[in-house]
Amino acid sequence: MNYSELVSSICTLLCLISCCSVILAQQPYIKKATTLCDSRDNSTSVLGYTCNGSNQSCQAYLTFRAQSQFDSISTIAKLLAVDPPQLSQLNSVAQNATFDTDRMVLVPVTCSCSSQYYQTNTSFVIQHDNTYFFIANNTFQGLSTCQALQAQNRYPTRNLYAGTRITVPLRCACPTKNQSSDGVKYLLSYLVTSGEYVSLISKKFGVNTGNTLRANGLSEQDFTIYPFTTLLVPLQDPPSSSQVIGSPPQPSPPSSRTPPSVPPPSGGSNKTWVYAVVGVLGGLIIASVVGTIIFRMFFRKKKQKAEPASSPYSIESVQKPLNKKEDEESQEFWDSISSIAQSLKVYTFEELRAATEDFSTACLIKGSVYRGSINGDFAAIKKMNGNVTKEINLLDKINHFNLIRLSGVCFNEGNWYLVYEYAANGPLSDWIHKIDQKFLTWNQRIQIASDIATGLNYLHRYMSPPHAHKDLNSSNVLLDGDFRAKIANFGLARSTDGKEGQFALTRHIVGTKGYMSPEYLENGLITPKLDVYAFGILMLEILTGKEVALLYEGVNTELSEMLIPVLHAENGKENLKNLMDSSLQGTYPSNLAMLVIKLIDHCLKKEPSHRPSMDDILQSLSRISTSTLSYETTISI
Ligand SMILES: *[C@@H]1O[C@H](CO)[C@@H](O)[C@H](O)[C@H]1NC(C)=O
Ligand SMILES: *[C@@H]1O[C@H](CO)[C@@H](O)[C@H](O)[C@H]1NC(C)=O
Ligand SMILES: *[C@@H]1O[C@H](CO)[C@@H](O)[C@H](O)[C@H]1NC(C)=O
Ligand SMILES: *[C@@H]1O[C@H](CO)[C@@H](O)[C@H](O)[C@H]1NC(C)=O
Numbered sequence: 267m268n269y270s271e272l273v274s275s276i277c278t279l280l281c282l283i284s285c286c287s288v289i290l291a292q293q294p295y296i297k298k299a300t301t302l303c304d305s306r307d308n309s310t311s312v313l314g315y316t317c318n319g320s321n322q323s324c325q326a327y328l329t330f331r332a333q334s335q336f337d338s339i340s341t342i343a344k345l346l347a348v349d350p351p352q353l354s355q356l357n358s359v360a361q362n363a364t365f366d367t368d369r370m371v372l373v374p375v376t377c378s379c380s381s382q383y384y385q386t387n388t389s390f391v392i393q394h395d396n397t398y399f400f401i402a403n404n405t406f407q408g409l410s411t412c413q414a415l416q417a418q419n420r421y422p423t424r425n426l427y428a429g430t431r432i433t434v435p436l437r438c439a440c441p442t443k444n445q446s447s448d449g450v451k452y453l454l455s456y457l458v459t460s461g462e463y464v465s466l467i468s469k470k471f472g473v474n475t476g477n478t479l480r481a482n483g484l485s486e487q488d489f490t491i492y493p494f495t496t497l498l499v500p501l502q503d504p505p506s507s508s509q510v511i512g513s514p515p516q517p518s519p520p521s522s523r524t525p526p527s528v529p530p531p532s533g534g535s536n537k538t539w540v541y542a543v544v545g546v547l548g549g550l551i552i553a554s555v556v557g558t559i560i561f562r563m564f565f566r567k568k569k570q571k572a573e574p575a576s577s578p579y580s581i582e583s584v585q586k587p588l589n590k591k592e593d594e595e596s597q598e599f600w601d602s603i604s605s606i607a608q609s610l611k612v613y614t615f616e617e618l619r620a621a622t623e624d625f626s627t628a629c630l631i632k633g634s635v636y637r638g639s640i641n642g643d644f645a646a647i648k649k650m651n652g653n654v655t656k657e658i659n660l661l662d663k664i665n666h667f668n669l670i671r672l673s674g675v676c677f678n679e680g681n682w683y684l685v686y687e688y689a690a691n692g693p694l695s696d697w698i699h700k701i702d703q704k705f706l707t708w709n710q711r712i713q714i715a716s717d718i719a720t721g722l723n724y725l726h727r728y729m730s731p732p733h734a735h736k737d738l739n740s741s742n743v744l745l746d747g748d749f750r751a752k753i754a755n756f757g758l759a760r761s762t763d764g765k766e767g768q769f770a771l772t773r774h775i776v777g778t779k780g781y782m783s784p785e786y787l788e789n790g791l792i793t794p795k796l797d798v799y800a801f802g803i804l805m806l807e808i809l810t811g812k813e814v815a816l817l818y819e820g821v822n823t824e825l826s827e828m829l830i831p832v833l834h835a836e837n838g839k840e841n842l843k844n845l846m847d848s849s850l851q852g853t854y855p856s857n858l859a860m861l862v863i864k865l866i867d868h869c870l871k872k873e874p875s876h877r878p879s880m881d882d883i884l885q886s887l888s889r890i891s892t893s894t895l896s897y898e899t900t901i902s903i
């Protein structure tokens with residue numbers, strides 16, 4: 267039996283096992299819905315956890331992280347409307363205690379049913395310039411959502427004035443019948459921060475990972491969680507402060523795609539136990555088998571490298587002798603293999619040939635990218651040569667809805683084949699302006715911009731070390747079947763290691779013409795702000811419906827020039843209309859389009875530090891998309 271047969275038979279075995287244990291969600295996990303304030307999709311728990319527990323009201327727990335304004339028993343108790351003595355007792359501190367920043371605080375609440383959702387209410391007085399999103403995400407850290415706030419307060423978000431008091435429903439839930447019969451007495455709404463994953467959180471509270479997954483409608487196949495969302499942890503005993511202080515979450519994101527390690531059962535059913543053991547063993551076997559395969563392939567590749575005569579590699583890599591540094595690099599790569607092996611599937615070349623009808627032109631998408639059909643699902647298969655370990659390593663660390671997912675690799679005769687998730691609607695560049703029936707609405711355009719911003723924000727803020735994509739353009743953004751955007755092509759991505767003041771520099775200027783920021787073109791300065799500039803250009807394309815080359819026609823230096831008559835002339839809206847592709851005229855709400863132009867203008871500032879961060883951009887876009895709802899009927903430009 268060769269490796270691939272072994273791997274596939276183990277896969278079949280595991281699939282059989284997981285099919286036997288049908289998992290029924292107790293409450294659906296919220297996923298990325300928290301930022302989509304205008305979305306009316308209620309398939310996640312975005313409006314609150316559904317009242318389908320065995321009791322209408324129960325004792326529940328929340329977590330909160332101490333922040334500058336809310337760092338003491340009294341301020342936190344007031345913010346979350348809880349009893350200060352209870353709060354200090356649960357956290358084993360004095361009533362006059364203050365907490366260090368980011369210290370996790372446990373909060374006891376009474377959770378009850380309000381119409382169809384479980385919640386505990388508190389109230390909040392609007393401060394200057396708050397939006398529902400800001401209140402839900404930044405002030406309450408994700409314990410509430412902009413959608414729930416909108417649903418339970420009568421003020422539209424644009425009429426939130428300082429001094430207004432609003433109701434804030436905090437997310438909590440009571441155990442369902444099934445959970446109760448499993449011994450679960452309380453549910454804790456745990457606030458996820460970056461770098462955390464389900465098994466780590468479960469371990470903190472001594473809970474079986476499988477039970478936590480099930481409580482949130484997550485599964486071994488789909489267990490991605492996001493910062494500033496709540497994860498329900500099913501508890502048999504009240505939580506204690508010793509569980510939440512001490513080891514803070516490791517800052518280096520431990521590849522959130524690593525299968526959850528399942529700790530020994532704490533009184534769970536016997537079935538779960540068997541399931542866990544088989545799962546862990548299966549996981550280990552797969553990991554070691556796949557690891558060996560990659561190891562072998564890698565060293566075969568190394569060997570070939572040492573024999574230039576037959577090497578299919580680029581000139582650069584052939585000329586480089588196999589020196590000590592490279593040995594270290596290969597050691598590093600080998601070290602990282604163990605994590606790659608757990609999350610990536612290794613395909614045989616035969617499998618990929620079958621998937622792409624022997625790489626036929628009928629399956630060619632573009633360049634060296636083919637569409638393949640693997641087990642009935644489409645995938646994009648990209649043939650590459652040269653050193654792809656950087657891209658593989660980077661993509662392996664990333665698991666984000668708005669960044670294209672690498673699902674497998676194959677190595678054959680000196681070429682790598684990377685297998686990516688398939689985006690049915692192809693590159694954004696095909697959709698910028700109206701071709702045939704292809705046309706994006708205002709809402710879709712704003713959603714796409716938000717998606718791209720969310721993906722970049724993840725690269726800039728939540729990766730460790732932070733990265734700049736460096737080649738954002740309309741061909742590197744792909745649209746899935748629902749027109750949600752995913753950033754692709756991380757071949758040029760670079761770590762920015764941004765300690766303030768000392769940024770990475772390069773002499774090797776690469777990127778796409780028209781999108782490169784002035785400081786990068788002139789000085790090779792690499793900071794996240796170069797992506798912000800490219801994002802500005804991209805948004806200008808999205809808004810005007812004109813591709814970048816067309817935009818530059820008649821512009822002498824910077825594209826921001828063309829915004830001057832829109833922003834600073836009396837007939838600005840008229841000028842904006844002239845800027846737009848004729849096929850789009852008459853389809854935009856004019857006030858909002860002007861806001862987008864302002865945002866673009868900020869992104870295109872010459873001085874990098876004057877550009878907003880991706881985080882700021884996300885908030886502006888979220889405000890714009892929230893207002894989009896109420897402007898739906900007043901289309902004018
Ligand atoms: C509850 O558990 C029973 C048996 O374990 C199962 O048949 C049923 O589908 C579960 N219901 C829910 C809603 O999880
Ligand atoms: C609770 O309600 C949610 C949302 O309607 C549903 O997805 C879930 O299956 C329900 N769970 C139980 C145990 O009834
Ligand atoms: C979701 O929304 C639809 C229509 O707006 C409604 O009928 C349904 O009850 C809602 N589901 C939940 C779980 O709130
Ligand atoms: C539900 O209510 C019953 C009766 O009031 C109580 O005994 C039980 O502990 C409650 N269950 C939960 C999970 O709070």
Ligand SMILES: *[C@@H]1O[C@H](CO)[C@@H](O)[C@H](O)[C@H]1NC(C)=O
Nearest residue numbers: 338359360361362363364365
């Ligand atoms: C908190 O109160 C106790 C007495 O109740 C007092 O001894 C202690 O100094 C106070 N600590 C602070 C930081 O004020």
Ligand SMILES: *[C@@H]1O[C@H](CO)[C@@H](O)[C@H](O)[C@H]1NC(C)=O
Nearest residue numbers: 378379380385386387418433
């Ligand atoms: C929470 O506030 C909402 C909206 O004001 C209200 O409808 C609901 O009854 C309140 N729930 C509780 C438990 O106080």
Ligand SMILES: *[C@@H]1O[C@H](CO)[C@@H](O)[C@H](O)[C@H]1NC(C)=O
Nearest residue numbers: 301403404407494881884885
């Ligand atoms: C949510 O709030 C946190 C905490 O202030 C902030 O770091 C994060 O960027 C916010 N998320 C978004 C999408 O704005």
